[in-house]
Amino acid sequence: MANEPSKYARLQIDGEEGEIELPVYQPTEGTPVIDVGPLAKSGYFTYDPGFVATASCDSDITYIDGDAGILLHRGYPIDQLAEHSNYLELCYLLLNGELPTDKENAEFVSTIKRHTMVHEQIAQFFRGFRRDAHPMAIMCGVVGALSAFYHDSLDIDDPEHRRITAHRLIAKMPTIAAMSYKYSVGQPFMYPRNDLDYAENFLYMMFGTPCEEYKVSPTLARAMDRIFMLHADHEQNASTSTVRLAGSTGANPFACIAAGIAALWGPAHGGANEAVLKMLAEIGDVKNIDRYIKKAKDPDDPFRIMGFGHRVYKNYDPRAKVMQQTCKEVLEELGVEDDPQLKLAQKLEQIALEDDYFVKRRLYPNVDFYSGIIFKAIGIPVDMFTVLFATGRTPGWITQWNEMISGPYKIGRPRQLYGGESQRDYVPITKR
Numbered sequence: 311m312a313n314e315p316s317k318y319a320r321l322q323i324d325g326e327e328g329e330i331e332l333p334v335y336q337p338t339e340g341t342p343v344i345d346v347g348p349l350a351k352s353g354y355f356t357y358d359p360g361f362v363a364t365a366s367c368d369s370d371i372t373y374i375d376g377d378a379g380i381l382l383h384r385g386y387p388i389d390q391l392a393e394h395s396n397y398l399e400l401c402y403l404l405l406n407g408e409l410p411t412d413k414e415n416a417e418f419v420s421t422i423k424r425h426t427m428v429h430e431q432i433a434q435f436f437r438g439f440r441r442d443a444h445p446m447a448i449m450c451g452v453v454g455a456l457s458a459f460y461h462d463s464l465d466i467d468d469p470e471h472r473r474i475t476a477h478r479l480i481a482k483m484p485t486i487a488a489m490s491y492k493y494s495v496g497q498p499f500m501y502p503r504n505d506l507d508y509a510e511n512f513l514y515m516m517f518g519t520p521c522e523e524y525k526v527s528p529t530l531a532r533a534m535d536r537i538f539m540l541h542a543d544h545e546q547n548a549s550t551s552t553v554r555l556a557g558s559t560g561a562n563p564f565a566c567i568a569a570g571i572a573a574l575w576g577p578a579h580g581g582a583n584e585a586v587l588k589m590l591a592e593i594g595d596v597k598n599i600d601r602y603i604k605k606a607k608d609p610d611d612p613f614r615i616m617g618f619g620h621r622v623y624k625n626y627d628p629r630a631k632v633m634q635q636t637c638k639e640v641l642e643e644l645g646v647e648d649d650p651q652l653k654l655a656q657k658l659e660q661i662a663l664e665d666d667y668f669v670k671r672r673l674y675p676n677v678d679f680y681s682g683i684i685f686k687a688i689g690i691p692v693d694m695f696t697v698l699f700a701t702g703r704t705p706g707w708i709t710q711w712n713e714m715i716s717g718p719y720k721i722g723r724p725r726q727l728y729g730g731e732s733q734r735d736y737v738p739i740t741k742r
């Protein structure tokens with residue numbers, strides 16, 4: 311637990327004697343947390359579907375103030391990191407808790423570079439997938455399968471094994487992501503080039519071919535690096551909680567990250583960036599926006615403005631602000647500032663931000679609203695968008711998993727509010 315209880319909450323249940331005393335913990339930032347653990351002995355459970363009022367763990371990694379629109383990694387605001395730092399430095403910060411010195415940074419970068427290749431046999435593994443498979447399906451499979459290739463470092467109780475696995479995952483994700491794209495277009499896999507930096511190398515493996523030299527645009531590489539940074543960690547979101555839950559059983563880290571990738575795939579989570587582009591294509595024209603806003607507001611219509619709203623942010627997502635700026639830079643560099651989908655997105659954002667329905671519910675653009683437009687401009691196909699979210703989120707998942715495994719932890723095993731039949735006797739089929 312983060313600290314000693316600052317006070318106690320007392321729960322009195324109608325018709326029962328005495329009170330249940332529940333410790334209240336004061337976090338270094340944010341909302342105080344009532345520890346409901348003592349309830350287990352009292353014959354009651356708490357009930358909170360969707361974890362809307364439940365902290366599932368204590369953590370020192372990332373903090374979000376959803377009302378103020380603040381995101382801190384190890385205390386550093388994301389906008390400062392996005393402006394002054396880079397993705398690998400952020401990975402180091404997440405994993406180790408402090409920014410690296412020059413020497414530590416050089417060593418870390420060199421270590422990551424030395425792990426970028428994947429086992430040669432993984433290329434055979436890819437060949438088992440259909441060429442038209444969704445790259446997220448391939449990612450789930452290949453990342454899970456890494457435990458079959460790197461079982462020399464699967465002892466989760468050995469900090470050195472955990473360290474090597476973290477480095478392997480961060481280093482190999484762009485390689486696997488690019489391979490899943492190359493496989494879908496029938497081009498040869500490109501080996502990583504360790505003279506390039508992280509984002510450059512990813513773009514090279516995606517868009518380079520053995521036939522000609524591929525020059526990576528520094529603006530696009532910088533944008534890619536920043537996008538990875540903006541996705542690096544986001545405290546106990548659905549995929550991270552999935553990684554922790556899988557990890558709490560003692561499962562190996564590759565299996566846990568594969569579980570996280572599966573959870574990320576959904577359109578309410580990482581799949582939203584893909585869904586934004588599909589939605590913009592469906593809206594098609596500025597003149598149709600009003601109709602779609604109406605649909606989004608209709609409680610009987612499941613349609614939602616994708617890339618809008620967030621469980622925690624009730625203000626502008628600070629990542630979306632950086633993303634919007636990056637989007638402008640990329641489109642300028644590529645000479646496509648007049649991109650019709652960008653115009654449509656801007657108009658949609660403006661109308662939604664002024665609409666009473668969205669204002670009242672405090673629905674703002676989230677990180678996924680602009681990332682898809684940048685990806686599209688860079689030439690990344692729509693079904694790769696969530697793969698890039700997964701690549702960027704890897705240091706967060708592995709750091710959160712490592713934090714849990716390093717301390718005392720219990721298997722994650724929620725209870726339920728049962729609403730089914732009470733016990734009854736089996737009826738033979740002839741008597742039903």
Ligand code: CMC
Nearest residue numbers: 577578579580582606614615616617618619620621671676
């Ligand atoms: N468009 C229209 N209405 C919305 C939207 C939206 N995008 N998001 C929420 N609402 C409404 C919702 O209908 C509800 O209205 P009411 O109170 O009248 O029933 C109210 O706002 C609260 O919504 P909720 O579903 O209870 O909120 P939640 O915290 O459970 O869901 C969310 C959060 C992100 C799943 C949801 O806002 C959503 O579906 N957004 C679109 C998908 C999206 O962009 N997801 C990416 C999230 S950011 C990246 C990530 O972390 O993965």
